[in-house]
Amino acid sequence: GDSVTQMEGPVTLSEEAFLTINCTYTATGYPSLFWYVQYPGEGLQLLLKATKADDKGSNKGFEATYRKETTSFHLEKGSVQVSDSAVYFCALSDRAGNMLTFGGGTRLMVKP
Amino acid sequence: DAGVIQSPRHEVTEMGQEVTLRCKPISGHDYLFWYRQTMMRGLELLIYFNNNVPIDDSGMPEDRFSAKMPNASFSTLKIQPSEPRDSAVYFCASSSGLGPQHFGDGTRLSIL
Numbered sequence: 001g002d003s004v005t006q007m008e009g010p011v012t013l014s015e016e017a018f019l020t021i022n023c024t025y026t027a028t029g030y031p032s033l034f035w036y037v038q039y040p041g042e043g044l045q046l047l048l049k050a051t052k053a054d055d056k057g058s059n060k061g062f063e064a065t066y067r068k069e070t071t072s073f074h075l076e077k078g079s080v081q082v083s084d085s086a087v088y089f090c091a092l093s094d095r096a097g098n099m100l101t102f103g104g105g106t107r108l109m110v111k112p
Numbered sequence: 113d114a115g116v117i118q119s120p121r122h123e124v125t126e127m128g129q130e131v132t133l134r135c136k137p138i139s140g141h142d143y144l145f146w147y148r149q150t151m152m153r154g155l156e157l158l159i160y161f162n163n164n165v166p167i168d169d170s171g172m173p174e175d176r177f178s179a180k181m182p183n184a185s186f187s188t189l190k191i192q193p194s195e196p197r198d199s200a201v202y203f204c205a206s207s208s209g210l211g212p213q214h215f216g217d218g219t220r221l222s223i224l
Contacts, residue, residue, distance in 0.1 A: 034212065043116070043203050043215030044155075089155065098143055099168070100213060102155045 002027040006090045006103035013080055013110050021075040021106045023064075023090035031092040033057075033066050033073040034100070038087045047075075047088070080110045114138070116216035118204050124222045130192040133219045136185055137206030145213060146179055146189050147203040155203075161187065194223045 006023045013019060025033065032051045036044040048057030053068035062077045073090060090103040117136040125131060137144050145160040159169040164181045172179070176195070181187040191198055199222050205213040 036215075041217070043205075043217045044213075045215070046212045049212060098162070098207070098210075099157065099160065104154045 002031065002092060002094065002101045004090050004092055004101055004103035006088075006106050008104070009087075009107040011106060011108050013108070015082055015110055015112050016079045017110075019075070019077040019080045019084075019108065021088055021090075021108070023073045023075065023103060025071050025073065025090075025092050027071075027092055027101075030068075031094065033064070034091040034093070035062070035064055035073070035075050036089040036091060036102075038089065038105070040086070044089060080108070082110045082112055084108060085110045116204055116206050116214055118202075118216035118219050120219060121217065122220045122222075124224065125194060126224050127195055128193045130190065131194045131198075131221060131223075133189040133202050133204075133221070135187045135189070135204030135216060137187070137204070138208075138214055139185065141206035141208045141214075142184075143207045143209075143213075144181060144187050145205040145207075146187070147205065148200045149203060149218070150200045158189070196223045199223050 003026045034049045035047040037047045038044045048059040050057040050066035053066050056065045064073050064075045087105045087107045089105045091100045093100055119134045142163050146158040148156045158171045159179045160167055161181045179189045201218045201220050203215050203218045205215045207213045
């Protein structure tokens with residue numbers, strides 16, 4: 001079945017540092033890929049998505065590129081802020097585009 | 113636009129009691145999902161509906177759990193009888209066709 005693997009956290013960075021959170025997937029066919037963010041006490045919010053190979057999703061300074069050859073969708077940001085502290089989830093959708101398979105989540109802590 | 117609305121936000125009850133969690137999806141969305149989030153197991157899909165019809169309930173842990181969607185604007189997740197191991201954050205999400213899932217803020221359930 002489909003699966004998503006992302007790096008375990010917590011990831012602790014200083015403000016303005018470069019962020020990478022690795023995500024790899026296993027799926028049949030051509031899934032869509034997503035990054036969701038969960039701030040404390042809240043539900044998950046869609047951060048960005050990519051629907052086909054070589055697509056780059058971007059939002060709020062975050063970027064991720066759909067790499068079919070390496071089955072990866074790594075999340076990057078050039079300069080993190082304290083307000084980026086949250087849990088980040090990588091996910092893929094099934095062929096029908098309805099069900100999501102989530103990774104285990106990576107907690108990011110950014111210190112001033 | 114109003115997002116996905118869940119109630120209550122917090123629920124504390126004693127084991128053996130019936131618990132009912134409620135969800136109002138975003139108007140016009142035809143898919144509704146119930147998830148459970150715990151530290152140990154991460155984010156688990158319990159059940160999802162399409163046009164008010166349950167499509168996949170393979171994630172429902174036991175017969176003590178049941179979910180209904182009597183109309184397009186309301187769904188319930190019921191646990192009867194509740195047990196301490198049911199303590200978790202329960203999320204409802206909705207989506208439209210191939211669009212991304214939108215999550216509510218969750219219900220934090222504590223079973224004593």
